[in-house]
Amino acid sequence: MPYTKRIPVHAGERGTGLYNCLEYVRNGDKTEDGILVNSLNCTVEFAEQEFLYIQRKYHKENDDRVAYHVIQSFDIRDDITPEQANEIGMKLCKEIYPNYQCVVSTHIDKGHLHNHIVLNATSLSGRKLEDRLANKIEGLYGLREASDRISLEYGCHVMKDFKPIGKYRRKDYSGKLQETTIKKIYENATAIWKPRIIEQIEKLKKETNSFDELMERLALEGYQIKRGKYLSIKPYGKERFTRLHKLGDEYSEEALRQFFKDKKKGSYVKQLKAVNGYKGRSKYSDSYVEQANNSKLAMELSSKGQQVGKEYPKYYNSRYKEFLRYKELAKSLDFMSAEKIFSYEDLAEKIEAVELELAEREAEYEKQKSIVRTFEENEPFAHTYIETYNAYMLYKEQVEKFGEENITISEDVQKHLTVKENLNDAELQEVREFIRGCGQEKREANRQYSYITYLHSKLTDYDKLRSRALEMNGYIKGMNFGIKMIDEKRSTDEYYCVKLPYTKKYVYLNKNCVTWKEHGVRATMYLIDDETYELYNEDNQKIGEVSGDQLEQISNEEKEEVKEYYASLKVEV
Known part of the structure; x- marks a missing residue:
């Protein structure tokens, strides 16, 4: 996962601080002439202003810390495009800095891709960014955790031994060496493990019946438990423990013990939302209501006949699983009602309509990017024109007073004359309009991109319903795979050609049996255990046949071989 750090930026004069930071970040030579520069809640061109x-609107006191410079550096092995790297940076800003102005720039001038994010220290509502390390969202640890999680969705590599936060030297934007000291290093070793610990606890909560049993199972899974004033946990091989309550309020020892008490009593069943109101609307929704009611009945039956003072661990677990299933079904019914989906055909039509709109919007976006590129060919000239305009006007006044032969042309004046010729002798107002127009076209490109992201999100929601429909019809949830596993050249209108993870083998899957966990990023294949699936090699030659339940087994066997190979090289995969 990418290395991240954040540096405070001060106002300074022209050529230092914020101005120079933004100029460095927007450098066209590093960003494909600005194509890889985007922004949130501001315009790229006038971000400094x-x-x-x-800052001036909300803070009158003498505080010159006006921004932060975030660096998000990707592993050289990460198989992502510059556009995807920029997309990761934009997602990061939208998630943890939604109310702040940000400029996100992807640089391609090094051997690895890296994002530079310039972030206003003050939100649009006037609140200063809280940069304490302990802040779970806005602090450095929150930044690191969100960056890792989002990047992992794109298949980025895990960075195991990253540089700890502490004392190090860095260069500022003027080239001077600065000494920076950040005192706390507490959560570094566990930051990227927190989501995994939480995921494991959630999984085991379904299978265990007491707090002590949960701790025992965690120990068996390779986690080390340290008891004391606060219960702490760490994965095997890591140096530092993290306290349970630091994972979230619901993971404190007290909260987990209460969870198991409620699990035994079944008191959480009272939280169930009634679904019978959806009955009779359509056969499709009725099937969901029926399943929900079956789950509710199963919960009720698991409670009947239980004698006071006796333990029924098997029933506690099955009841809790039915409770989670009921909640998901109720959520699906709410969504179907809001979207007016009354049959599988309605769902298929919705998906088809959004996919068509998405294709149209993406084509429009490509055209818009072409317009932006055209503007950006002359944008550097326009900015130089503005920067050197005063020097040129002073030169003209001196020429009128003393004669051209008596005035030496300065470097700024020469620059102005050159760019003025490139801009067809445009006047100041025309150049300002050009820069404003460039900004408008970029904002339009960003607006189109935002809507495309919304359509992807909509398709993801629809695919959740389609996943449940496939499960209702006897399909078994198979492996997850990323979009890069799909061979687009060999895929057809009806089938995806999918490379099995960790192998060089391919299988053709009907597109109706593939759902997207995140549209255009991660998908899930649905299989029938006893159905035969043909395997192909890289040359599209058939090399064998397997049943549905064997596909994942093939992938897992290859995965273990790959892990053993890299372990012998002492390389983290």
Whole structure:
């Protein structure tokens, strides 16, 4: 996962601080002439002025910490495009800095991709960013955790031995060496493990019946437990423990013990939302209501006949699983009602309509990017024109007073004359309009991209319903795979050609049996155990046949071989 750090940026004069930071970040030579620069809640071109406007609007005191410079550096092995790297940076900002102005720039001038994010220290509502290390969202640990989680969705590598936060030296934007000291290093070793610990606890909560049993199972899974004033946990091989309550309020010892008490009593069943109101609307929704009611009945039956003072662990677990299933079905019914989906055909039509719109919007976006590129060919000239305009006007006044032969042309004046010729002798107002127009076209590109992201999200929601429909019809949930596993050249309108993870073998899957966990990023294949699936090699030659339940087994066997190979090289995969 990418290395991340955050550096405070001060206002400074022109050529230092915020101005120079933004100039460095937006450098066209590093960003494909600005194509890889995007922004959130501001315009790329006038970010400095917009940042300072917010600062002056809300903060009159002498505080020159106006921004932060976030660096998100990807592993050289990460198989992502510059556009995807920029997309990761934008997702990161939208998740943890939604109310702040951000400029996100992807640089391609090094051997690895890396994002530079310039973030206003003051939100649009006037609140200063809280940069304490302990802040779970806005602090460095929150930044690291969100960056790792989002990047993992794109298949980025895990960075095991990253540099700890502490004392190090860095260069500022003027080239001077600065000494930076950050005192706390507590959560570094466990930051990327927290989501895994939480995921494991949630999994075991369904299978265990007491707090002590949960701790025992965690120990068997390779986690080390340390008892004391606060219960702490760490994965085997890690140096530092993290306290349970630091994972979240619901994971404190007290909260988990209460969870198991409620699990035995079944008191959480009272939280169930009634679903019978959806009955009779359509056969499709009725099937969901029927399943929900079956889950509710199963919960009720598991409670009947239990004698006071006796333990029924098997029933506690099955009841809790039915409770989770009921909640998911109720959520699906709410969504179907809001979207007016009354049959599988309605769902299929919705998906088809959004996919068509998505294709159209993506084509429009490509055209818009072409317009932006056209503007950006002359944008550097326009900015140089503005920067050197005053020097040129002073030169003209001096020429009028003393004669051209008596005035030496400065470097700035020469620059102005050159760019003025490139801009067809445009006047100041025309150049300003050009820069404003460039900004408008970029904002339009960002607006189109945001809507495309919304359509992807909509398709993901629809595919959740389709997943349940496949399960209702006897399909078994198979492996997850990323979009890069799909061979687009060999895929057809009806079938995806999918490379089995960790292998060089391919299988053709009917597109109706593939659902997207995140549309355009991660998918899940649905299989029938006793159905035969043909395997192909890289040359599209048939090399064998397997049943549905053997596909994942093939992948897992290859995965273990790959892990053993890299372990012998002492390389983290």
